[in-house]
Amino acid sequence: MRYRRGLSTVVGAVFFIIATTTVVTYITYSMNSIDNFSQSVIVSESQNIDRGRESITISQVGIVNNKFNMTVTNTGSLPVKLTRLWVTNQDGVTSDQKADLNIQLNPGQQQYNIGQSTAITAESTASYNLKVVTERGNISTFQVSPNTSTRIQLITPGTVAPNTDFKIISLITNNSTTPNNIANLTPTMLSNVTLTLVDGPNPANIDALPQGSTAAFTWTYTAPVTSGGISMNASYTGAPTGKFVLSNFTNQLSAEAAAATQSQWSQAASRVGILISGIPNPIHSLTNSLEYAKWGIGIINPLDRDVEVYAAGVLFTNPNILNTVVGVEPGSGIGLWSKRALGAGANMAVWEGGSTPVIIPAKSVGQFRFETDFSSNTLYESIVTMQALTSEGKLTVQYVISSDSAANYPLINAFYSTNAASPTTSWTYNLNNIPGNTNDKLFNMTVQNAGADFPSKIKVLILVPSDFTDVQDYTAGSGGWGVASIFTNPDGSRIIKVETTASTFLGGTSKTYQFTADTPSVTSDKLYVFQTTTIYPSFTGTGQSELASALSEAGVEIVP
Template sequence: MIRKTSLFHLQNRRGLSSVVGALFFTVLMIAGFSVLSLALDAQTDIVTTQRIVSDTEIKKQQEQFAVFASVDQNNVLSMNVKNQGQNPVEISSMWIVNKTLPTQPVTRFDINYDDAFIPSGFTNDIISSQTLHMVPDIYDIKIISSHGTIDIDELVVGLGASIGDLRAELITDPPDVVLGKNVTVAMIVTNTGNAEIKNVHPIMQSVTGSGFLISPSPSHTPSSVNLEPAESVMFSWDYQVDGVSGNDLVFSAMAQGDFKDVDDVSSNVASDTILLREAGEGGSGGEVVISNELFGKPQIFMLMPNAVGDENSDVSDRPIWGVNVANPTDQPMFVNKVVVMAFVPRANSQDDVFVKNCEDIPGANPERPVTIPPTPDNWSCPESNQLMWRDLVSPVEVAPRSVFPFLVGIGSGNMAGTTDDAQNILVQPVVFTTLGQYGKAGYGTTMHTNEVALPNVFLARTPESVASSNVMSELTGIVEGTTVKFNATLADMSSDNIYGIKNGTSLIINIPKEWSFGSVVSNNGFNLSPPVTYPDGSTQIVGTLISSIDDHSEAKTIQFTATAPSVPKTKMYVMSILANGVATGNSASGEFAVGPIAETVLQVCPTSGCP
């Protein structure tokens, strides 16, 4: 009996354990499913939120509207909003900023529901059910949509405000005009009303000021237009002006149009003033120095070959690379490092544009690159495809409004491949100065799988010379009004007589504007096209090679003269010398395009002297 009872209790305990285990497992399952359900709900909420945000952003990006504020004769405000998008726009609020008062107070206005919605392509006065009287002042009115898009319009109430429903603004381009040159006068007219205004046309007022007009009053374009509400038009005139440097001219104009009767709607009278100046007194163009405020940093210009070749590493195979560092400020600038970097667009590139470690053939005399005066001899190649000049102890001084050249002749390196030419290699110079570190992009060269001709262009001290000591990338100390003789040279800097620059290749010289082209003194080896003077005043000379340059000691020069402009203070100009044509080489392509460049900096000083 005792043994049977014990067995019975044991079986009960086992059954109880199974029940407890099942309950515990059930609780765990319920908890797990609850957590999973919460996670799924949270994920659903996140996705829903992201979708709502995305939809809102898309609607905001698609939302386009323009706002135009105006007042009537009683200074009651009208706020027209034109929906220029594809979807309806809901305007939520309007903010008015009084710009005249010192504190510039801001007032918020809610938009009534009936006025808030604007269908696509329609224009509504969003405060038509409200009456807002404006005190004569200047205001910024900001309109905010329900999606957060903001548009702002300036409103002038009182003096200078629009008359009727036309508003006019007048601008002149340029605001400072060279004596005897043209100025463009443009007037923008906007229909700020709620109805179409027909036959909108401008009326130019009498031009006042101390200067005068050379040409008679020109016709304006367009002649007239019809303006829907919120639409604008630009009328323009071109005048030739003259006078004395420092004179001014005031242009004024207004617009009229037809609403019910002829010319019964008029705009305000809009005005703008120009100043007259001599050609040498500032302005824009090819000169480096426009103003110290705009160019308070070094300006960078390059001299470089195009192309180079694999194993062009003989002692005499040294194409010229150079960086001109111009100082446009009125204070000395110091340069302690110049780096020329080449970027070969190949995956895992093993190509070396510059000869390894800046050395030529090991054991050759000399092994170092050829430093070209006045550059100090501090060139090295710290990494693959990096050519560096550095002197941290004695940096080079660049005088105010002057330039210093960093020139070197260095052999080209090796290409990893044996059949594929690199048709474009990006080149970027970087300079480290007391004005900061700056770089310049936009340069390029090519590299070929075997030896090729090495085309360079430069100004030479002696015509038809390939000696590196004759290479110049700048010319300083030119006195204003001086006639200068230039030797623009095209040369093959390789050491062999097998490959060369083919006949038909062009040498292109761009004389900067404000310089006066004189004449071509000699063009031995070139057929010369007539020089072309462009509308900006620059002149281009193009000579075409009559026969190929095959001898490594051969160069061809176009010698010409040009007269420096008059300058009130020292200025720098860039004379670009380029070449375009075909050269030969033992490369995959056999023949290849050439495109060397020399951005030559010319410093012109007044008769009182250079800084």
């Protein structure tokens, strides 16, 4: 019995230990489970809080080389990791595309060119929905579509002159109410007539037009030679059907512009005409003085066809002026220059081509040059008439010259030269083959006194057409010239005003003034004129007048 009572005690102790161990183990397990659950809840709550504090924005999307080019900004307060890019083609052409990303962004940081290194392809004419996913599960969405709400405006001139350049501006605004880029925006421009494109569009395209933004595109065209209405149609590649704007204007030469082209060459030449390439004035008319005046007749041909010149000359209505004619151009072989007496005592310096006319090629300038000396006379004013018989008709222009045989009378020539060091042997009225789109092109204008000492300064006015830009005074107060003043006219042309510094212009001397300009960019040959006028402030008194002026209208050929 005693033994059994001892065994019962042992068995009871064992059961007690087992029970105690079980309870302790359960309690420990329960406590651990509760703790793990609590930690899990805390972590999950922290992640939710972090997810709420995380923020990313796709600020811009473009399409470059048929791939997306995105800019993503971390606009939140926590670092983020971009893990995936999803692309949905909303036109249904291809299935969804995805690409894995591994991009870390600190708060405020931007990442450019996202998508360029992926295998996802894109077309600028399609519509896409893009989603960027972060490691915490946040998503930023963006639309890329040409088929969005836009506004197109077209700015055109009211009237343009035939064969002149004009500009067209297209304004395209992204009016989308949601974040939506127009990627690779490429403008288009159509016309109901054939226009010569000089330049544009500028820019050719833009990578992306964000919501609320406006892009401006500029074209430069040359108007047709024939007058008529012009209609322009502006849109862009991939635009929705019917998304375009029209603008109409007129191509015609106004009466004022027609008159201006005869006396003022502020724009490019638009029709065949005669140039007063060179008229000396005043003239020291003293027989056998070997003081030669330089004359020039220019024929400007802006057409796309050749012009034939059969005869050219200068008519002197009074026989007491002209003495000897020395032909310069054309030289021997194609007609000859000569002095010819006409009825009523008039004389003419004339060139005749006979059966071999001079051919002036399309879009070029031809010049006819000769020199003369004069008979002794005391005539103060005389009308001279320049004439040319061409395949486009007879061209005529008149001018008035002053002459005298007095000992103090000058003989002033105005011309251009190809060599500033020896202007009187390289004189010309035809500046041909000048490269277009050239910066700081140098031009030489020369005033020569082949007569007696001239007790006056000489002021020169040079009209530079509006297509020439950045006109500069190259001589700048040297070589006997003062500092030039350069004025801009309302039409964009410029006037150079410059004066000699000495109070007397010595006989037998010349002074060359130089200026520079950026030449216009052209796609084919284009013609201009530098109209050059002289003024003599002290040429007054008996037999003298400030109305006397040597004139040069030099043709300028700009080539691509």
